[in-house]
Amino acid sequence: MGEPETPDSELQQIRLKRIKQEGFFPVPSDDRLGRCRSVKEFEKLNRIGEGTYGIVYRARDTSTNDIVALKKVRMDKEKDGIPISSLREITLLLKLRHPNIVELKEVVVGNHLESIFLVMGYCEQDLASLLENMQTPFSEAQVKCIILQLLRGLQYLHENFIVHRDLKVSNLLMTDKGCVKIADFGLARAYGVPLKPMTPKVVTLWYRAPELLFGTTTQTTAIDMWAVGCILAELLAHKPLLPGSSEIQQIDLIVQLLGTPNENIWPGFSKLPLVGQYTVRKQPYNNLKHKFPWLSEAGLRLLNFLFMYDPKKRLEWKHVGGVHLRCA
Structure with a gap:
């Protein structure tokens, strides 16, 4: 007879414990991007500033050649995902469309859970x-x-x-x-x-x-x-x-x-x-x-x-x- 199977709940506890010990972890490639593009599709050209909640880069979208502003969401000491302040900003900006408001084009991700970037319209x-x-x-x-x-x-x-x-x-x-x-x-x-x-x-x-x-x-x-x-x-x-x-x-x-x-x-x-x-x-x-x-x-x-x-x-x-x- 084989060894008894570990219950699903126990497996989940083991997994969560390991995540807590190791901190942020690579996302399996099959699950990595979902509907979001990878930040690797953007070429960072130079750092242009720092907003309330993240560093901002001038970057080129390699698929369209458009120049954009790439804002890295700050995840300092975050253990529970995206900071609520950043979630509020993303939620608001995704709904806002006006010539005199900066445009959030999309959200892209890096290789790790702490790597999230906002692709914004670029202003000189x-x-x-x-x-x-x-x-x-x-x-x-x-x-x-x-x-x-x-x-x-x-x-x-x-x-x-x-x-x-x-x-x-x-x-x-x-x-x-x-x-x-x-x-x-x-x-x-x-x-x-x-x-x-x-x-x-x-x-x-x-x-x-x-x-x-x-x-x-x-x-x-x-x-x-x-x-x-x-x-x-x-x-x-x-x-x-x-x-x-x-x-x-x-x-x-x-x-x-x-x-x-x-x-x-x-x-x-x-x-x-x-x-x-x-x-x-x-x-x-x-x-x-x-x-x-x-x-x-x-x-x-x-x-x-x-x-x-x-x-x-x-x-x-x-x-x-x-x-x-x-x-x-």
């Missing part, structure tokens, strides 16, 4: 590096065109109940034909009604809306619109508008620029979770006009609408026509 530069290398600031007409494209992309996101939550110049890409594309959706979230609590520790500090700094947990599309105001000002001034080094300094810079918030201009302000933790300076004036004395009335009006303290009064993309923003 991001606005942060472009600003660094420009000798003179953008003209007001050029800024209008950039912001208009950003707002069109945001319109699409917000209409589809997605808030980006990390808008900044380094997350805005531009093709060599001047097309602006919103990128890096690692912090983006779908939202609904009623609004669910979310962590306020989002959006890079310099672009973070005051309601986040004061601890709100109900985030709306208004936090993206505040970031648009910061980006608009940065493009006009050729430098960041509110470069705080800490949350308290960030609040102080906002107050110096816009004046001290209160219940009259921002109903509910005094009830925000962190208001009692900060001593906010008394500053009664809005200094935007002094900061941008050369800016047109339409430009100043747009900045003021984007920098409304009260998120409910802050400009939404659908009201942009009221401030006469056109691509010149």
Whole structure:
């Protein structure tokens, strides 16, 4: 008689134990790719940057000769598969199709379970590096065109109940034909009604809306619109508008620029979770006009609408026509 067979459940336990001991393991060739192509079909040309959740390469698709951006999904210390942040980004991007949003073409895999790459549409530069290398600031007409494209992309996101939550110049890409594309959706979230609590520790500090700094947990599309105001000002001034080094300094810079918030201009302000933790300076004036004395009335009006303290009064993309923003 032969040896008794090992039950399936016991075999599964042995297999899982071995995986746990050995870490990531090669996937059998028959099961490796499934419906995904192999990253070996892409020739890496050079490293072009690092997003919130992975390194980005410029690469050539050898089957089509197209130049693409290849983003390696970061799997640091992950034992349970793809990080939830990357899954959110992949899930969102697979659904999004708009001229002003970076395109996720497909997901490809390497030889091991930790090797997953996003194949994105390639853009020649991001606005942060472009600003660094420009000798003179953008003209007001050029800024209008950039912001208009950003707002069109945001319109699409917000209409589809997605808030980006990390808008900044380094997350805005531009093709060599001047097309602006919103990128890096690692912090983006779908939202609904009623609004669910979310962590306020989002959006890079310099672009973070005051309601986040004061601890709100109900985030709306208004936090993206505040970031648009910061980006608009940065493009006009050729430098960041509110470069705080800490949350308290960030609040102080906002107050110096816009004046001290209160219940009259921002109903509910005094009830925000962190208001009692900060001593906010008394500053009664809005200094935007002094900061941008050369800016047109339409430009100043747009900045003021984007920098409304009260998120409910802050400009939404659908009201942009009221401030006469056109691509010149």
